[in-house]
Amino acid sequence: MSHRLRARAWTRFLAVFAASLAPLLAICAYAEAAPLPTRIVYGTGKIVPIPASIPHAEGDMVDQRIVPNLRWIAKRYPIYITDGYSGPLPNGEHVGCNGCHVKGSDHYNGLAVDIVPTDPSSTCDANWAPITRLALWAEPVQEQPRPPFRWVGYDGDAGHGCGNHLHLSWNHASAPMFQLAEWVEVLAVNPAVKPGAAPKKKKPRSAPRAPAGPPGGISQVTTGGVSARLAGD
Ligand SMILES: [Zn+2]
Structure with missing residues (x-):
């Protein structure tokens, strides 16, 4: 194999290697953002x-x-x-x-x-x-x-x-x-x-659905002073 041919083969190998890595990297990126179970x-x-x-x-x-x-x-x-x-x-x-x-x-x-x-x-x-x-x-x-x-x-x-x-x-x-x-x-x-x-x-027969409703709150007040105590059954 001539010098030039060898260089070309090497370049092609690198290109193929990079191309094969791309989906793998994409999967990693997806896993990072994927929802947790x-x-x-x-x-x-x-x-x-x-x-x-x-x-x-x-x-x-x-x-x-x-x-x-x-x-x-x-x-x-x-x-x-x-x-x-x-x-x-x-x-x-x-x-x-x-x-x-x-x-x-x-x-x-x-x-x-x-x-x-x-x-x-x-x-x-x-x-x-x-x-x-x-x-x-x-x-x-x-x-x-x-x-x-x-x-x-x-x-x-x-x-x-x-x-x-x-x-x-x-x-x-x-x-x-x-x-x-x-x-x-x-x-x-x-x-x-x-x-x-x-x-x-x-367990219900069908998957439960979250209730529609208003957003969860507009608290701007910090709580304090209430003694922590277990709620009764
Ligand atoms: Zn809130």
Whole structure:
């Protein structure tokens, strides 16, 4: 093989090699943006204090079924939760901000959180960059949140956005105000289901659909002062 032929063969090999790599790189890029698997959790809902490992305002509580997701998010993004469940506990004590969420808000079912940076500021500065990344991950296209999110409030939504707060709601069965939903869709980040957490008999024949409804809230108030206490069954 002449020198020139060898060089040409080598060039062709490189071109073929690069071409074969392209789809592989595309798959990698897709995997990065691909939605994570989700699952439906039935029953065993309960309003519980947010664990200390997830930075939050004192006294904040949520439905325990989204706690593993909050933990997963907190490990990846520097979040601080300013409000979760908003409403009364069985003992009559009030949790969360009062009168600051819209009618039908998922905060009233413990299935929404309001998020700011761990080092918050009221202007859209560098501290908000990770929160913006989280918002774009949860809602890559405006009004098209990635499952399991039902509504994502950020830039483009009144009372939300960089420098204000990020709202995340989870898909769930319709439930009246201050009541726990029959099912909740969550990221399948913790596949180990505790005994009794998913009774087989309760599975509906068709896939559940998230309720249509108003967006999840316009909280701008930071919660505080309410003592964290387990809700009664
Ligand atoms: Zn909210």
